[in-house]
Amino acid sequence: MRLDRPPPAGAAARPGKILLDEKTIAARLDQLAGEIRRDFGGGPLAVIGAMCGAFIFMSELVRRLPLELEIGFLRAQSYGDGTAPAGPVRIIESLEVSVANKPVLLVDDILDSGLTLRALKEYLAARRPARLATAVLLEKSRPRLADIQPDYVGFRLEDRFVVGYGLDFAGRFRHLPYVAELVWDGG
Ligand code: IMP
Ligand code: MG
Numbered sequence: 001m002r003l004d005r006p007p008p009a010g011a012a013a014r015p016g017k018i019l020l021d022e023k024t025i026a027a028r029l030d031q032l033a034g035e036i037r038r039d040f041g042g043g044p045l046a047v048i049g050a051m052c053g054a055f056i057f058m059s060e061l062v063r064r065l066p067l068e069l070e071i072g073f074l075r076a077q078s079y080g081d082g083t084a085p086a087g088p089v090r091i092i093e094s095l096e097v098s099v100a101n102k103p104v105l106l107v108d109d110i111l112d113s114g115l116t117l118r119a120l121k122e123y124l125a126a127r128r129p130a131r132l133a134t135a136v137l138l139e140k141s142r143p144r145l146a147d148i149q150p151d152y153v154g155f156r157l158e159d160r161f162v163v164g165y166g167l168d169f170a171g172r173f174r175h176l177p178y179v180a181e182l183v184w185d186g187g
Contacts, residue, residue, distance in 0.1 A: 007184050008184060008186075010186060011184040011185060011186050012184065012185050012186055013169050013170070013172070013182055013183070013184055014182075014183060014184075014185060015163050015164060015173055015176060015180035015181070015182065015183070016180055016181045016182065016183030017180060017181050017183075018178045018179070018180045019157065019162060019178075019179050019180060019181055020155060020165070020178060020179040021178045022177045022178055025060075025137075025154070025155075025165060025178070025179070026060070028154050028155065029057075029060050029061055029064060029154070030064060032061065032135065032152050032154060033061060033064030033065055035152060036061075036065060036105065036133075036135070036152065037065060037066075037067065039133070040067060040103055040105075041067075042067050042068065043067030043068035043069060043103075044067070044068040044069070044070065044102060044103065045065070045067055045068070045069055045070075045102075045103050045104070045105055046069070046070045046071075046072060046097050046099050046102045046103070046104045046105070046129070047061075047062055047065075047069055047070070047071055047072075047104075047105045047107060048071075048072045048073065048074055048095065048097070048099070048104060048105070048106050048107065048120075048124065049071070049072075049073050049074070049107045049108075050073070050074055050075070050076055050106070050107065050108040050109070050116065050117075050120055051073045051074065051075040051093065052075075052166070052168070052174065053108065053109030053110065053166045053167055053168070053174070054107045054108050054109050054137075054166060055166050055174075056165050056166040056174070056175075057107060057109055057137040057154070057165065057166055058071075058107045061107065061135070070097045070102075071097070072095050072096050072097035072099075073093065073095075073096075074091055074093060074094075074095060074120055074123065074124075075091070075092050075093040076089050076090070076091055076092070076116045076119055076120055077089070077090050077091075077092045078090075078115060078116060088115075089115050089116050089118075089119035089120075090119075091119065091120065091123045095124075095127070098127075099124055099127045099128075099129045100127055100128050100129065101128065101129070101130050102129055102130055103129065103130050103131040103133075104124055104129040104130075104131065104132045104133070105133050105134070105135055106120055106121060106124055106132065106133070106134045106135070107134075107135045107136075108120065108134070108135075108136050108137075109136065109137055109138065109165075109166045109167050110136060110137065110138040110139070110140065110162075110167060111136045111138070111139040111140065111144075111148070111150060111153075112140050112142070113144060113145040113146065114144035114145055114146035114147070114148045115145055115146050117134060117136065117146070117148050117150065118146035118148045121134060121148065133151040133152070134148075134150040134151055134152070135150060135151065135152035135153075135154075136150045136152070136153055136154065137154040137155065137165065137166070137179075138153075138154060138155055138156075138157055138162070138167075138179065139153045139155070139156045139157070140156075140157055140158070140159045140160075141156055141157065141158060141159060142159040155179075157179075160181055160182075161181070161182045162179050162180065162181055162182065163176065163179075163180055163182050164176030164177070164178050164179045164180050165177065165178060165179050167179065169182050
């Protein structure tokens, strides 16, 4: 997680303006699933999600993919101080499905600095998939620290901190059915 400015002392975080509502996201997921179906035919396809942020996006996406699918998860942990771009990324959970010689779709919630997606992609690439594509729900418009461009992008957003639809702030707000800007009250 990364915040551009440290929060004011004593301030409380809450979801503010809704940037993407449930209907808008659902319509875009229909389109993305259509593209993925066209690109991967009837499968098989191993869909690997980055925990925990990808959980809603991934569950909505795979239910739109009537292909032969296998599902697995990875967890990436990055070491930053919370306000600066994150440092090195460590993969802290290993994969339960074998990806060797299979077409693989890596799914994450958001592309920010790009370091997380790059680390996850390298982890999977080392396991020799037949093909490796990446999908993110959100992409922030800001310079990347890692040179990476996902194959499927749901929405491009301005560089601001967002929550909901899987994305959290300090473990909160992941369950919200929409994407909202994080705002601070008081402090
Ligand atoms: P990156 O490595 O900087 O691309 O960061 C990617 C990870 O940081 C994502 O998988 C999210 O977990 C987290 N992240 C980045 N921006 C946001 C945000 O605006 N809200 C919530 N989490 C975020
Ligand atoms: Mg994440």
